[in-house]
Amino acid sequence: MHVSTLTKVGFVLSVAALTLAYGVAANEFGWFPNFLLRRAAKQAQAVYSSWSPAPPGATPRVYERKGVQTKSADKMQPGLTLLASSWEHSDRWKPGLRLVDSRGQILHEWLFDRSIFQGGPSQRFDPERANIHGSDLLPGGDVVFNLSYVGMARLNACGDVLWTLKKGNHHSIAQAEDGSFWVPGVSRKPRIRSKRYPDGFPGLDDPVWVDRILHIDEDGTLLGKFNVLDLLYANGLERFIVQEHQPEAGTDGPRTRNITHLNDVEPLSPSMADEYPLFEKGDLLVSLRNLHLVFVFNPGSETVKWYASEPFIQQHDPDFTGDGWIGVFDNRDDFVDRGEMLGGSRIVALQPHTDSTEVLFPTRHSDPFYTDVQGKSP
Template sequence: MALLYVFLARRCTRFRRIRSSLSSYLMQSTFSKIWFVASVALLAFLIGFAVRAARVPPNDVLKQAWMQARSTVEPPTFLKPRVHDRSGVRRADPDAMQDGVTLLTSTWKGPEGWSPRIRLINRAGDVLHEWRIDETALFADSLDLSRKHYLHGSHLLPNGDVLFNVEHGGTARVDACGTVKWRLPIGTHHSIDRAADGSFWVSDLTQSLRRTSSAYPDGYPGLEAAYFDRLTRISPEGQVLQTIGVLDILYGSDLARYVSKAYISGQQESPESDLPGTDPTHLNDVEPLPPSMADEYPLFEAGDLLVSLRNVHLVFVLDPETETVKWHASEPFIMQHDPDFIGDGWIGVFDNNRDFTERGTVQGGTRIIGIQPHTDSTRKLFPTPQSESFHTKKGGKWQLLDNGNLLLTEHHAGRVMEVAPDGRTVWEWIHPPHEGSTVPAVQEGTRYDLSPDDLSDWPCASKDFVRTPTPQ
């Protein structure tokens, strides 16, 4: 057959013309098919994009279905390697404890699977009240499935209402029964702090990549497209009252060098990295100075904001009206969290002291550092020679209690511990492990001056009555 083909090809000019025409036809036909398939694919993509952008109702259903399917094949990101060989409550010195109930935010597994929850426990670890949160139903219209989402930041009110953030999905306020009073589907995360006027300052983030702002219409020199951190003030009714762009503050206050510093050091460690990337600042706390403390801080006034930026190792105090930075510090902490005004002119900082080992073996573990801006003084509040090992490379919170004790959240280890001023552990709670080798991370442990009797005055006060918040 091959020989016949060669003979005809050489001898028959007509055959060569036929073959050429046939080849041309086949090429055109193949190109047409490819073009048709590509056109259909492009059309499908554009339709899908339009559906997502317009938030057509099936989009939300598909998002939830895809999220559930993905969770069955991917290990949960909130599970961390187990550190401690015990779980539950340990009361090392009950007489030295601060009274009150402890609010926990984490993830627990029930008959229907894993769910983020807010729990109130007493010193024995008994659950006094619980809110079980269905974050995908609550913020189906704002959650970005490509990013992590979990409870991150909360604030409990005396009447049993609680505000909480779903990371990068929004903020909601629910009552003790779990009924949603309002929800705000914006990019809030990390922290919620109440101001003297009843409003709330919340860490916030743009929900899409951006390059410019009204203050910098040509972009920020040295930065590509990124998620922009914002300081956002929310009314008790859930309305946005004020928004301050973090990058605007840094570039307008000659503090952008800290972004450059973090970028350059990152390039030295990993030249192929694209730092600072899409998360140049990583805001993790914004807290107003209470009027009751203002006289103790000579450099500041009531309502000034204490701000923490993890990725640039920077803490500063800002006047929210003039957007003027009054003070800043980038030492002696590394990738810090949760700075607090603690009185007598001092600011306490949760210094993660990250050294890229699992348990902080190079730097010595996580610390609580005190800074007094008007005297430029520093001191270490924790640990002491009497302290147990404590380290979390990411996350973490702390609270100075009324009796001088410290309540510390060891995020990755799933532990909340109360330590006396001398560093001794007087109480701890550790999340029960999962399958022996992992433990759910704990985002927050906060002590509230409430008693079981106070909780009994709430509607739906029983811990057995639990509702998943759903939009009204």
């Protein structure tokens, strides 16, 4: 009886030791079920960290004040301001847009219910937890906006929904002179291949979210789309994927599904095209945050004409600003809460045809500012 008990104990301890050894090896070499466990842990962490009774996108307030403060009215940008957020209505938070004047007075409001996006194909984000990211006020009082990684909608001045497009639309909306829109989108689910790469994206062994550049007409019809990974590989820019995720080199590939993080698309207007010797009207200016990469490509030939990965870090909102210059919001996200390591965020400008770079803001006379995410250049 005593020998039998020792045998059972020895067997249990042996199984436990083997299980522990396999677990360590699976984590080190990526064996099954390492990927499934990592994904489950990330999902659990996302749910734990994101749940809140507050509306999506709410962040702690930095300054102990509220309302509008006007310090230099003569230096303010003229006109009205369109705000996208969520506001309390009948004991619930409701997303929408507000048009306000320089004193913060509400002149008009567009509210909507997230249920208009239910049933969409994208699995990236739940409409009930998504916030508005990307909006524009059109002549006549219509507004267009993205519910982040869910879809895009157009409302008239009365707040009636004119159309929705559920293509995982996110971040920016840029209207071309012909009235059509250029908008970032994302694949319905993580993918490992495309029509151009039916055997899989080289070097990417696990499925990733595939960002897309969407072309949409005024009525919400999808006119065309471009696969961002296809563009990178076709133009020899895949090295930026390796460069950014170099700590994972020699393994099974990057340990993230958010490879590129497309955050802006803007067409070069015919009225400004002559100011940019390297480009032509209709060329698209694109920003990929997670690769610290900005580039211009022709949507007809899918040829990248120019690109830059310096001097910015996790940049947003590149714009054609005139006289051959491109303005970029340089977040400079670092390892400190308020950006004290690198000195905060900046507005920088690049002139592709002269290979020139300037820092426009802050100046030596201004206070620093910092945002680790999002941001718009003036």
